[in-house]
Structures are given as C-alpha cells and as structure tokens.
Amino acid sequence: MNHQIYWHITADMPSAEKLTPIPERVEVAVIGGGYTGLSAARTLAKQGVKVAVLEAETLGWGASSRNGGMVLTGLKLPMQTVIKRYGRDLAKCLFQYSLDSIDTVEQIIKEENIDCGFARTGHLLAANKSKHFDALKEEVEFMEKEFNHKVRLVSRKDQREEIGTDLYHGALVDEVSGGLNPAQFVAGLARAAEKAGALTCARARVHSLGRDETRFVIETERGPVLAQSVLVATSGYTGNVVKKLQKKIIPIGSFIIATEKLPNELAQQLSPKNRMIFDYKHYLNYFRLWNKRMIFGGRAAFFPENENTIARSAEILRREMIEVYPQLKDVKVEYAWGGTLDFAFDMMTHVGEIDGIYYSLGYAGHGVAMGTHLGKTLAEAMIQGNLREHPFASFTFPGAPLGLYDGRPWFLPFAGAWHRILDWIE
Numbered sequence: 001m002n003h004q005i006y007w008h009i010t011a012d013m014p015s016a017e018k019l020t021p022i023p024e025r026v027e028v029a030v031i032g033g034g035y036t037g038l039s040a041a042r043t044l045a046k047q048g049v050k051v052a053v054l055e056a057e058t059l060g061w062g063a064s065s066r067n068g069g070m071v072l073t074g075l076k077l078p079m080q081t082v083i084k085r086y087g088r089d090l091a092k093c094l095f096q097y098s099l100d101s102i103d104t105v106e107q108i109i110k111e112e113n114i115d116c117g118f119a120r121t122g123h124l125l126a127a128n129k130s131k132h133f134d135a136l137k138e139e140v141e142f143m144e145k146e147f148n149h150k151v152r153l154v155s156r157k158d159q160r161e162e163i164g165t166d167l168y169h170g171a172l173v174d175e176v177s178g179g180l181n182p183a184q185f186v187a188g189l190a191r192a193a194e195k196a197g198a199l200t201c202a203r204a205r206v207h208s209l210g211r212d213e214t215r216f217v218i219e220t221e222r223g224p225v226l227a228q229s230v231l232v233a234t235s236g237y238t239g240n241v242v243k244k245l246q247k248k249i250i251p252i253g254s255f256i257i258a259t260e261k262l263p264n265e266l267a268q269q270l271s272p273k274n275r276m277i278f279d280y281k282h283y284l285n286y287f288r289l290w291n292k293r294m295i296f297g298g299r300a301a302f303f304p305e306n307e308n309t310i311a312r313s314a315e316i317l318r319r320e321m322i323e324v325y326p327q328l329k330d331v332k333v334e335y336a337w338g339g340t341l342d343f344a345f346d347m348m349t350h351v352g353e354i355d356g357i358y359y360s361l362g363y364a365g366h367g368v369a370m371g372t373h374l375g376k377t378l379a380e381a382m383i384q385g386n387l388r389e390h391p392f393a394s395f396t397f398p399g400a401p402l403g404l405y406d407g408r409p410w411f412l413p414f415a416g417a418w419h420r421i422l423d424w425i426e
C-alpha cells in the first residue's frame with residue numbers, strides 16, 4: 001500500500017520547480033494556498049488588487065488536495081443547534097451561504113474551465129441505528145419548514161437503491177450536494193488565480209508578521225514582503241504566525257484509503273447513484289466512488305498525519321470499510337493518506353479581522369465549498385470595507401474554555417475517546 005495521496009496522481013498539481021519571486025510589496029498578502037487563499041486571491045486580482053499568495057509548501061499542498069471531494073450543503077453543526085445558538089434569521093443566512101457555496105464552486109469551475117469531474121450527485125446521510133433514522137425523519141420536516149430545503153428519506157427496505165449494504169437503518173438524501181476531484185479543483189483554482197493576475201509563491205513559508213504604522217512586514221523563508229493587508233487562510237495548518245488565531249484552532253487528523261479499481265458491476269452495486277456518503281456517528285466515516293475506486297475516509301487516528309497515524313488509520317479504515325461493504329473483503333487497498341482539519345471550539349466556521357489581520361478558518365471538514373465561497377466573499381468584503389455585514393463575521397470566535405490551550409492539542413486523546421464513548425452510549 002502506498003502512503004501517497006491518490007488524488008495527486010490524477011491531477012497536474014502545481015510544482016515548486018519554477019518559483020515565483022517574492023514581491024517587495026503588495027496590497028494584500030494571503031498566507032496559505034488552498035481553496036480559501038486561492039479563491040480570495042482570484043477575486044482580489046480580478047478587481048485589480050495587487051495580491052500575492054504565500055504558501056509554505058506547494059500550492060494546494062494542504063487539506064485542499066487531500067480531502068474527500070464532497071461538496072456539501074449545510075454546516076458541520078446540525079441546523080437545529082445553529083438556530084438555538086444564533087437565532088432563526090442568522091441561521092437562515094448561514095444555511096443560504098452553504099447553498100451559495102456550491103453555486104460558487106460550480107460557477108468557478110465553469111468560468112475557468114476546470115476539469116475536475118464536478119457533478120451534483122447528492123449526498124446520503126446513513127443512520128447507524130434505528131433512533132438515528134427517527135432523528136432523520138424529524139430532520140426532513142425541519143429542513144422543509146425552517147429552510148424550505150427539500151431532503152428525503154430512504155427506508156431500510158429501499159436502501160439498496162442508494163447503497164450496496166444492509167448495515168444502515170435507512171438514510172437521508174440531499175440532491176443539492178455534489179462531488180469533485182479535490183486536487184484537480186485546487187490545481188485549477190491556482191491557475192485561475194494566476195490568470196487573474198495574483199502572484200502565487202510556493203516555498204514561501206511565513207515565519208513572522210510584524211507591522212509599522214502603515215503596513216505589515218512579512219518575513220518569509222525567501223525574504224520579506226510589505227503588505228497593506230494580510231489574509232490568513234491556513235486552516236488546520238495554522239501555526240504561531242498569528243498566535244491569537246492558533247489558540248482558537250484545534251488541528252485534527254482525518255484519513256482516507258483508496259482501493260484498487262473495482263469491476264464496473266461491483267462499483268455500481270456499492271453506490272448506484274454515485275452519492276457522497278457519510279454516517280451519523282460522532283466518529284464518522286465518509287466515502288464515495290471516484291473512477292471506480294472506493295475512497296473511504298474517517299477520523300481514525302484523531303492526531304494529524306504522519307507515517308504512524310497513516311498506517312494505523314489505514315488498518316482501521318479498511319476494517320470499517322469491510323464492515324460497511326463485506327463485498328470489498330478481498331479488494332486491495334492501494335493508497336492511504338491523511339490531512340489536517342481545523343476545528344474551532346464552537347465547531348463553527350469564522351470569518352473576521354483580528355489586530356487588522358483578516359481570516360477565514362474553522363471549516364471542521366466542510367471546507368471544499370465553504371472555503372472557496374468564504375475566500376471569495378471575504379475578499380469582496382475587504383474591497384468594499386463591509387466585513388461587519390458578513391454573516392460568518394457576526395458571531396464571537398471563542399477560544400478554549402478557561403484559556404487552557406496554547407495551540408498544542410494535549411486533549412486530543414481524551415476528545416477521541418469521548419467521541420467513541422458517545423457513539424457507544426447512543
């Protein structure tokens with residue numbers, strides 16, 4: 001089995017062979033070259049703003065080329081919780097942003113002619129227990145009543161029309177979601193940002209960020225840049241360049257395996273409608289087909305990716321995959337890899353400004369569409385000077401309870417165990 005990101009071999013990923021020189025000064029410096037940073041840079045450059053993306057590794061290196069490629073409606077938190085916390089009006093606005101985010105992805109792909117297999121094949125949320133299915137019944141009514149958003153139930157009896165397993169107790173289908181090849185998408189986005197006039201600088205890790213009265217002084221590994229504004233788009237890889245942001249983000253590992261190519265008939269049986277599938281557990285699994293391979297992910301090890309966590313996760317994921325699909329028992333797993341998610345302490349995504357530094361962070365595994373859309377809308381708000389009106393900037397971005405966190409997630413083993421316990425109790 002290769003510990004390699006399968007998506008990378010399917011895409012023409014930006015390399016670091018010919019490095020764009022670090023500019024002396026720009027109007028906006030974007031730190032991080034994933035969906036958020038590249039989408040923001042594309043929008044800014046299209047409006048004539050002089051912008052540079054500073055990426056520590058190569059463009060798209062982070063979560064944006066490692067994820068499941070699920071382009072999903074909604075937020076990480078259930079919308080019931082979002083209404084309770086923020087009220088109906090704001091919740092409606094936030095949910096609408098999630099729908100708009102899919103339109104943004106679709107529009108960029110069309111405008112920029114990005115070949116990444118985007119299709120609105122819908123998502124399937126599978127009930128692990130019968131009481132989950134009862135909750136899904138309520139969800140169907142709730143989404144229609146509160147958000148005028150139509151989702152539908154699939155009973156256990158009819159489940160085989162959607163998924164080739166009897167493991168689940170029924171499911172919910174949302175036809176608005178879609179899927180794509182994440183690496184092909186981020187590579188296309190990088191080219192689109194460049195075409196719009198953005199400078200995209202790989203191997204430009206930012207070591208520190210200072211400021212004098214009028215501008216930021218950014219020290220990168222290849223020399224300094226002066227910038228009027230800075231946008232942080234570093235997601236789960238947020239380090240200590242802006243300590244206040246690092247303290248608000250918990251980096252959590254997520255892992256994926258990809259099988260060998262399956263025979264047509266088997267692939268068709270596993271997911272007849274090519275849905276983006278995930279289950280109801282706290283410690284959830286997410287999976288889908290791509291090019292007849294089963295791409296099967298989960299938060300198997302909780303800690304960010306390294307050789308050990310990838311190897312351990314690959315074993316766990318293979319076991320879990322066979323539990324769902326016993327048909328895959330003798331199928332070879334060819335690739336395994338990991339990436340890092342960014343969780344805020346309230347599990348919400350946050351856009352805003354801290355000490356004059358703009359940011360969009362906290363996607364909690366929902367960043368393919370949201371990162372792209374929030375990068376774009378944050379850039380628009382920077383140009384128009386109306387960030388306060390951005391719905392994702394209108395609620396507090398909390399830090400750790402009692403301030404018990406300095407950016408090193410010492411509590412992850414407990415959090416992992418806690419999720420397993422919740423799944424077990426429920």
Ligand SMILES: Cc1cc2nc3c(=O)[nH]c(=O)nc-3n(C[C@H](O)[C@H](O)[C@H](O)COP(=O)(O)OP(=O)(O)OC[C@H]3O[C@@H](n4cnc5c(N)ncnc54)[C@H](O)[C@@H]3O)c2cc1C
Binds near residue numbers: 034057205206370
């Ligand atoms: C395994 C996995 C599966 C996922 N599946 C899905 C899914 O199916 N659907 C979905 O919606 N979301 C999914 N996600 C989440 C989604 O991939 C992310 O939310 C999204 O890619 C975040 O994009 P971004 O541009 O904000 O950050 P990233 O793509 O992570 O980019 C951040 C970049 O910042 C750079 N950086 C960090 N520090 C510095 C520095 N000091 N100087 C310069 N550069 C720096 C990093 O090198 C990195 O490239 C998944 C994530 C993972 C890891």
